[in-house]
Amino acid sequence: MNPLLTVLVIFFAHILSEIRGQTCPTQDISPCKCAEDAYRRATVDCSSASSSAEISSALTNTSLPPSQLWRFYIQNNAAVLELTEGTFQRLTFEFIQIYGSAVKNIHPLALVPLQGRLEVFVISHCPLEDFPFYDLSEFHRLKELHLFNNLLTSVPAFMSKSLEILFLHNNKIMSVEFDRWATPNLKVLQLHNNLLTSIPAIRSDSLELLSLNDNKITSLKFDEWATPNLKQLFLSNISLTSVPAFKSDSIENLILCTNKFTSVKFEEWATPRLKVLKLCNMSLTHVPALKSDSIESLDLGYNKITSVEFDGWATPRLKQLLVNDNLLISVPAFRSDTLEILRLNNNNITSVEFDGWATPNLRVFDIVKNIHPLALVPLQGRLEVFVISHCPLEDFPFYNLSEFHRLKELHLFNNLLTSVPAFMSKSLEILFLHNNKIMSVEFDRWTTPNLKVLQLHNNLLTSIPAIRSDSLELLSLNDNKITSLEFDEWATPNLKQLFLSNISLTSVPAFKSDSIENLTLCTNKFTSVKFEEWATPRYFHEFETLYSNWCSHLKLPTRWGRLKQLLVNDNLLISVPAFRSDTLEILRLNNNNITSVEFDGWATPNLRVFDIGNNPLLKFPSGIVDGMTKLEEFWCQGGTLGPTLSSGFLEFHSKALKLVVLQNNGISRVEPGAIKGLRHDTKVLLGENKIDVLSEGSFRPMLAILSIGDGVLDLSGNPIPCDCEMWWLVLARKLLRHVSGKCHNGTELRDVDSGNNPLLKFPSGIVDGMTKLEEFWCQGGTLGPTLSSGFLEFHSKALKLVVLQNNGISRVEPGAIKGLRHDTKVLLDENKIDVLSEESFRPMLAILSIGDGVLDLSGNPIPCDCEMSTEHERAFNDAVQRPFTVLPCLNSLHLSPRKLRTVALTGMVTQNGSWSSLCEPGTVTLSHVGDCRSGELCCQPNVQNTTTMTSALNTFFVCGRKNYRTTSSNGGKPSEIEEWPWQAAIYDVKAQDFVCGGALIQEQWVLTAAHCVRPGIPFLSDPKTDFVVHLGKHHRADTEDDEYVQIRQVSHIFQHKDYSKENYDSDIALLKLAKPSVLTERVQLICLPTKYDVSDENLQDGMLGWVAGWGNDGSDLQTAVLTEVQLPVISNRLCRRDTTNFTGDFTATRTLTSNMFCAGHSTNTSLEDYRTVCPGDSGSPMVFLSNASHDSYWTVEGIVSHFFQKETCNLRRPGQYGVFTRVNRFTRWINEVLPDF
Incomplete structure (x- = not known):
């Protein structure tokens, strides 16, 4: 044999x-369940188990592929009290999570099967009293241990060379043997909210964050610590009675709030990198002179401070100073070129020395509840924006506004103002007074010739005098108690937007205005509208006044020639007359009692959305859609169209058709040709009907069209038996992929096969x-x-x-x-x-x-x-x-070798135990099978020391490899030739310049950003005069190119179908080259992300990735050579927070979707160290090096997409981040496009 x-x-x-x-087993593993996620990783959920033995029994004979076993999960289980020996049998997991359960103990041998694979272990909100810390040395891949919200009382000595994150907060821990730990890679330690009264000296070369908040530690011997990389230290509410002399070259963030000390001696500190210091909510009475070259934020709020030695301060980087809620009675002249936020509110301040005050960059100045009429006098010549909000402000010196000649915006919202008197301001353009207690406003005595926006909503107004203003453009009076409105006495020739919702109006005035465009009258008490008395020629761009007004009759005047949107849904209409409009785009008639529609004479050529769902139509006017040549959405759900859709029932004539909704209509049979005119990306929803036969004659023509693009036929909730009648569909797998729903027996239609x-x-x-x-x-x-x-x-x-x-x-x-x-x-x-x-x-x-x-x-x-x-x-x-x-x-x-990039192993074991390689001699270097991990190659590329243009057909190249291994740098420096061999430069022939970067993912395919190519075209064929790709390029100038640069014409462009030029969502595209590239040392492939857990780790907050490109430099000049920058990933949560804080605009991050991530340097970074991506870098890959083994490889996790703000590169500052497309969200799309072309 x-x-x-x-x-x-x-x-x-x-x-x-x-x-x-294959992921989950076919056999029953009750009471456990197995499910796979979008990345085909198996999660075993044993939340319904009654004991550990029952879990063990369920998993005894289970056959699961180890490479795809990911998570073991127990949640809200009151029966499993202990993890006993043999609980996991032979199975291994990367992630164990036990939450809100009754587990009190873990047998020392229970976790043994997990030793070689476990990376994250979580037990939280359980009565866990003990944990086998002494066994952690055997878990060589364990990086995160989360044991928070339990009943642990102590943490003994233990060893772990892999552990990086340890969460022990919210327990009952009274002792921790720090001095006997051996955790050389521990970076984050959370011990807050325990019962610690003291801690031994901490010595750790790796620790970066330590939280000891909410303990009972009265003293701290910081001088005995040895933590050279500690950056963040949290010591709030630990009963400290004195402040140690902090000496640390690394610490950046120090929180000491809610302690018991009454004084601080800054002169004894040595913290050259400290950026954030919080000394809030204590009993400090005096703040000595502070000298710090690094401090950027200082919080002294909620103390008993009566004096601050501002004169002796030297804080050249200070941006934020909070001294609110103290006992200050005066403020000396303050000078700072960097200060942006100063809060002095809720003190006893009676005087401010504005003479000599110099804060040119101050954005927020909060001194509310202390405003003396003369307090703002020094600001009269310069103040442009004044904001007081969310304060108990009861009065404001409006009468002084005439002296503020540059004041354009006054924001006094969310306060306790009760009235607004007469005042004058020739410069004021925006006045926000909403969310107060205002009962009267003397409009008729205002002198505000340039006022454009007035917000008065959510107050207590019961009436308003006639408004006369030549400049006013927007007025909001929503949410007041104004029962009547004498609009005929108003004189507002430029008023465009008027908001009068929920003000208790009992009748609608006769609106006469040549300017008004947007009028909102929702949620009032009137029962009729006499449109014939109106004269508003610019109004009806968007008409929503009939929404939920119990309308039973619809008659629209013909003069509304610009009507775009008409919503008459949720009323009592029983018929719809013929409708004619050249401008109407959206018409919603759903949820009425409509039984008939007058089809003859209907003409709406620009209608995009037509909704007539949930109406008891006696006969559907099929021909109504004939003239809708721009229709995108057709809704007719919840009606009586069944039991048969006859041939010719619907024939669409729109090339923009995206959605057809026919759910819940009692349809049991669809005749051939019943629905025509579908497009490649149309979604047809036939769910919740009674269809029990998928006849080929009826459904194949529809699917033949839908399958060309991303179209979908949804048949969910139909009693489809999935029998022999489906043979035609089962064997046409390409068509089957575009069908959603389930068979009568619960099988997903897409999973049905022969x-x-x-x-x-x-x-x-x-x-x-x-x-x-x-x-x-x-x-x-x-x-x-x-x-x-x-x-x-x-x-x-x-x-x-x-x-x-x-x-x-x-x-x-x-x-x-x-x-x-x-x-x-x-x-x-x-x-x-x-x-x-x-x-x-x-x-x-x-x-x-x-x-x-x-x-x-x-x-x-x-x-x-x-x-x-x-x-x-x-x-x-x-x-x-x-x-x-x-x-x-x-x-x-x-x-074949070319396919080995996506195969787990390339070797085999013979019967005598020896290993034989399948790598081709001469083209690869053999490595021992023991060095291989699941999902990685055992073959290394054999790249020669000199660059040769060897044919890719004769030499086997793998992805993510290069000869030159980069070292960390501050970024923004020229790269070495061959350093980023997958980098592509995209040249726009029309612009005659390199407009974007890209990444070579296959010999004939380049990955880039969708906005880099023609917008709005998901598939563009043969743009021979538009784009050219340069590979192996280093110098921007073509004259500097050598013979190793390869130039390829782009033959096809594929933008993702969901790309939005409004918010950059799905900003990703594929370029097919007219001719395959030749792989050399200068031209290599980058790996696509294939493992969710690896991508998840790469894109954790703080992880470092590299971006190379030919974009502008910090002086907004084009770079001469390929330039590289190393950037840390910023979590989306922090990105939103920092961007909002930086801009003061909550909508600034509206373009940050779940398909994106941020990267860049935070506000804790000095301006000298700040680096970012710039215009011209778009489309370039952000790559990460996998250091899981000596066989490391580079992976593209991001594509440079956009920036939140529009400043040029030289004006960007720390806390302004670049936004990147998250590539692992689109690997399935990439894998679908590449094989088909």
């Missing part, structure tokens, strides 16, 4: 099981007419024991996959399977084939071996005896059979 083939069969069985994406059915006779001729068939599935059936000659004869040139697994086949006759292609994968595994006869298999292999075809025979009882060896000898003229040699005839039994 030849052991070589046995090894190959076992090996490729593993490979192909990975390809098929396999696992007890067919008495297979209808072989069914594939004859399938000339475009790509995938044929018929596994788990009863096709055996013999596949007779002529069993299957395919006629499709696109055939990629034939699945005949597990059919009891023992013999394959000659000619049983015909019509295979060079790259077809034929899966005959898990059968009973024991003879590989030359007559049967040689013709198949002869075709498959021409290309990348595969014949999988895993799990068959093939003896690999002399008969088989003789056949190979005859077939391939190989005179000598050497043991453990990969025979040429078997080349088609494994994936």
Whole structure:
């Protein structure tokens, strides 16, 4: 018996099981459940288990692929009290999470099976009293241990070389043996809210963050600590009675609020990098002179401070100073070129020395509840914006506003003002007075000739005098108690927007205005509207006044020639007259009692959204959509269209059609041709009907169109039996991918295949007419024991996959399977084939071996005896059979080298235990199998020391490799040649310049940002004069290029279908090159992210990635060479917070979606160290190095997308971040586009 083939069969069985994406087991594992996420990782949820033994029993015989087991989960379980030995059996997980359960103890041997794989372990909100810390040394991959909100009382000495994050907060811990820990990589330690009264000296070279808040530590011997990298220290509410002399070269953030000390001696401190210091909520009475070159934020609020030695301060970087809620009675002259926020509110201040005051960059000045009429006098010549909000302000000196000649904006909202008297201001343009207690406003005595915006909503106004203003453009009076309005006495010739919702109006005035464009009158008490008395020629751009007003009759005047939106939904209409409008775009008539629609005379050529759902129509006017040539959404759900949709029922004539909604209409049958005019990306919702037959004549024409793009046919909630009537759809896998819903038995329609059915006779001729068939599935059936000659004869040139697994086949006759292609994968595994006869298999292999075809025979009882060896000898003229040699005839039994980039292993183990490589000699360097991890290559690229233009067909290159390994830098420096070999420069022929960067992901494919190419075109073919890609380039100037730069024309452009130029969502595109690139040292491929956990780790807050590009430099000049910058990832939460704080605009981050992440330097970074991406860097990849093993590789996790603000690069500051497209959200889309083109 030849052991070589046995090894190959076992090996490729593993490979192909990975390809098929098996995750959860088929057998029952109750009470546990298994589910897979979007990344096909298995989560085992045992929340319903009644004991640890029950979990152990459920997992005893479970077969799960270790590479895809991800998380074990127990939540809100009151029955499992202990994790006993054997709980996990043989299974290993990367992530264990036990939350809100009754677990009190963990047996020391319970976690043993997890030692080699566990990375994150979480037990929280449990009565856990003890944990086997002493075993942590055996968990070599454990990075995070979360044991918070439990009942732990102590933490003994332990060792862990891998642990980076330890959460122990919210326990009952009274002692921690810091001095006996051995945790050389621990970075974050959370110990807040425990019962610690003291802590030993902490010595750690790796610790960066330590939280001891909310303990009872009365003293701290900081001088005995040795924490050279500690950046953040939290010591609030720990009962400190004195402040130690902090001496640290690394600490940046120090929080000491809510303690018991009454004084602080800054002169004893040595903290050269301290940026944030909080000394709030204590009993400090005096603040001495502070000298610090690094401090940027100082919080002294909520103390008893009566004096501050401002005169002796030296804080050249201070941006924020909070001295609110103290006992200050005076403020000396303050001078600072950097101060932006100063809060002095809630003191006893009676005087401010404004003479000599110099704060040119002050943005927020809060001194509320202390405003003396003369306090603001020094600001009269310069103040432009004044804001007081969310304060108990009861009065304001309006009468002094005439002296503020540059004041443009006055914001006094969310206070306690009760009235607004007469005042004068010739400069004021914006006045916000909303959310007060205002009962009267003397409009008629105001002199505000430039006032444009007045916000008075949410007050206590019951009436308002006539408003006369030539400048006013927006007035909001919402949420008051104004019962009547004398609009005819107003004189507001430029008023465009008027908001009068929820003000208790009992009648609608006759609006006469040549300027008004937006009028909102929702939630009032009037019952009728006399439009014929109105004169508002510019008003009806958007009409919403009939929304939820119990309208029973619809009659619209013809003069509304600019009406775009009409919402009459949720009323009592019973009929709709013929409607004519050249401007109407949105019409909603849903949720009425409409039984008839006058079709004759209907004309709405620009209608985009038509909703007539949830109406008892007696007859649907099918022809109504004929003239809607711009229709995008058609809604007719919840009606009475069933039981049959007849042929010609709906025929759309719009090229923009995106959505057709026909749910819940009692439809049981759809005749052929019932729905026509669909587009490639239309979503047709036929869910919640009574359809029980998917006839080919009715549904194939629709799916043939939808499958060209991203169209979807939704059949959810229909009683579809998924029987033989679906054969046409099951065998047309490309069509099946565009169907959503479930069979009557609960099986997802997309998961239905021809396999696992007890067919008495297979209808072989069914594939004859399938000339475009790509995938044929018929596994788990009863096709055996013999596949007779002529069993299957395919006629499709696109055939990629034939699945005949597990059919009891023992013999394959000659000619049983015909019509295979060079790259077809034929899966005959898990059968009973024991003879590989030359007559049967040689013709198949002869075709498959021409290309990348595969014949999988895993799990068959093939003896690999002399008969088989003789056949190979005859077939391939190989005179000598050497043991453990990969025979040429078997080349088609494994994936070709080009495919090895996506295969888990490239070696095999023979029967005698030795390892044989499948890497081709001379093109790769062999590595020992023990060095390989699941999901990684065992082969390294053999790149020569000199750059050669060797053909990619003769040399095997893998992704994410380069000769030059970069070291950390502050970024913004020129890169070395060959340092970023996947970098692409995109040249716009029309602009005659390099406009963006990109990344080479395959020899003929470049990844970039969607906004870099033509906007709004998801697929653009043959733009031969638009874009050219340069590879292996270093210098911007073409004259500096050498012979190793490769230039390729772009032949196809693929923008993601969801790309939005408004908010940059899905800002990703693929460029296909007209000719494949040649891989050299200068031109290499970057790896795409394939593992969620690796991407998740790479994109954690603070992780460092690299961006290279030819964008502008810090002086807004074009760089001469490829420039690199290293940037830390910023979590989306922090990104939103910092951006909002920086801009003061809560909408600034509206373009930050879940498909993006931020990167850049925070406000804690000095201006000298600040680096960022700049215009011209768009589309460039942000890459991360995987350091999981010596076989490290680079992965593209981000694409430079956009910036929140529009400043030029030289004006950007720390806290302003770049926004990147998150590539791992689009790998499925990439993998769908590449094979089809």
